[in-house]
Amino acid sequence: MKNNPVQSSEIVKTVAIPELSPHQFYRFESEYHRYDKPVILRGKVAHWGAVREWTPEYFLAHYGNQPVTPSINLPKQATPYESYETNHREKMIMSEFLHRLSEGQSCYIDQSDISPFQGLENDFEFSEIAKPPIAFVSLWIGHDTRSGLHYDNMDNSYVQVFGKKKVWLVPPGESRYVYPFADSVSKSKIDPENPDLQKYPKFARATPLIATLEPGDMLYFPRGWWHHFKSIGTSVSLSCWHGQTLTVQQQVKAVNDAGVHLWGQILRDFMWHGVFGKAYQQRLFSTPPTGKMLYDLIFPPGKTQ
Numbered sequence: 001m002k003n004n005p006v007q008s009s010e011i012v013k014t015v016a017i018p019e020l021s022p023h024q025f026y027r028f029e030s031e032y033h034r035y036d037k038p039v040i041l042r043g044k045v046a047h048w049g050a051v052r053e054w055t056p057e058y059f060l061a062h063y064g065n066q067p068v069t070p071s072i073n074l075p076k077q078a079t080p081y082e083s084y085e086t087n088h089r090e091k092m093i094m095s096e097f098l099h100r101l102s103e104g105q106s107c108y109i110d111q112s113d114i115s116p117f118q119g120l121e122n123d124f125e126f127s128e129i130a131k132p133p134i135a136f137v138s139l140w141i142g143h144d145t146r147s148g149l150h151y152d153n154m155d156n157s158y159v160q161v162f163g164k165k166k167v168w169l170v171p172p173g174e175s176r177y178v179y180p181f182a183d184s185v186s187k188s189k190i191d192p193e194n195p196d197l198q199k200y201p202k203f204a205r206a207t208p209l210i211a212t213l214e215p216g217d218m219l220y221f222p223r224g225w226w227h228h229f230k231s232i233g234t235s236v237s238l239s240c241w242h243g244q245t246l247t248v249q250q251q252v253k254a255v256n257d258a259g260v261h262l263w264g265q266i267l268r269d270f271m272w273h274g275v276f277g278k279a280y281q282q283r284l285f286s287t288p289p290t291g292k293m294l295y296d297l298i299f300p301p302g303k304t305q
Contacts, residue, residue: 012192012203012206012208014168014209014210015208015209016211017038017039017211018037018038018039018040020039020040020041021043025044028041032220036222037222038221038222038225039219040211040219040220041129041219042217043216044129044216045159045217045218048124048216050120050123050124050161050238051161054123054162054236059094059098059141060098063117064094065095066093066094066117067091067092067116068112069091069092070090070107070108071088071089071107071110072088072089072105072106072107073087073105073107074107074108074146076106076146077191078191079149079189079190079191080146080147080148080284081148081150081184081187081188081283082283083283084283085284085286086282087284097109101141106143107142108142109141109142110140110142110145110147110285111138111140112138112139112140112141113138113139114138114139117139120139121137124159126157126240126242129218130155130243131243133242133243134240134242135154136241137241138239139237139238140237140238141235141236141237142235143231143233143234143235144232145235146193146228146230147229147230148188148228148285149170149190149192149226149227149228150188150285150286151172151225152224152227153186153223153246153251154223154241154242154244154245155222155223155243156227156239156240156241156242157220157239157240158219158221158238158239158240159218159219159237159238159239159240160215160217160235161236161238162234163231163233163234163235164213164231164232164233165212165230165231165232165237166210166211166229166230166232167210167211167212167228167229168192168209168210168227168228169208169221169226169227170192170206170208170226170227171209172224174206174207174226176257176258177206178190178203178206178226179203180259180262182261182265183265183266184283184290185254185255185258185290186254186287186290187283187285187286190203192208193228223243223245223246224246262290265291266294268291269290269291269292270291271291272291273288273291273292273295274291274292274295
């Protein structure tokens with residue numbers, strides 16, 4: 001008889017993400033950002049026009065004909081990275097996407113460039129909270145979505161605009177417990193909501209930080225921190241990547257921390273997809289294979305080798 005995965009709250013010890021109330025925001029720089037520690041600033045951006053106005057109805061009225069390419073028919077079990085981009089992308093206009101959302105379909109405008117949505121940039125101002133340089137701002141709209149546990153190469157100031165999201169964080173020092181994919185080492189095989197500790201027993205040693213974000217809240221988490229977001233119903237969010245990127249040395253360390261055995265697949269992908277230019281399948285919500293990205297970092301496309 002097959003055993004079901006256990007809920008993380010039953011076995012895996014979790015702690016709350018630190019948070020600051022409005023009268024404590026002055027502590028953000030000295031106690032959190034300076035030391036690369038995550039923190040939630042409760043109600044920090046409640047005054048933004050985005051938080052006051054951006055509902056599904058707002059996007060329908062103002063951007064109904066805007067072309068979008070959401071993820072659709074999203075997997076409800078396990079990690080989304082087990083699936084591939086080509087099976088879950090479809091071009092449509094915003095009104096069609098919002099119709100699917102209203103029917104309760106699991107679909108996601110994920111990491112969408114904000115610039116095609118002319119006028120939205122007037123409804124938020126990350127420069128007051130995100131430390132420069134600011135790289136880009138992304139829009140996220142979805143229903144019952146799950147991001148998958150992963151880490152990014154830049155700091156992130158993540159704002160909940162509409163609806164609620166639950167978030168899990170795992171510190172970089174616990175990378176050896178999260179079982180990264182060998183071909184995409186910034187993505188984890190762990191479903192933090194419902195981890196299979198028989199298959200991935202080391203995750204029981206991790207101590208995820210958890211919280212629920214509400215409209216007007218901002219979550220800051222540093223580069224290299226593993227994170228997973230789950231929307232509770234329909235949700236709209238903004239993320240701002242900013243600050244310095246992980247250096248090559250830091251990225252090498254991140255791989256070593258996760259497991260030196262990962263280098264075998266990375267080097268194979270470096271040769272196969274980089275040197276020989278062979279095609280690859282890209283995992284859902286993912287960048288190209290780590291080995292291919294390493295190749296492009298060393299030999300930037302368009303430059304003579």
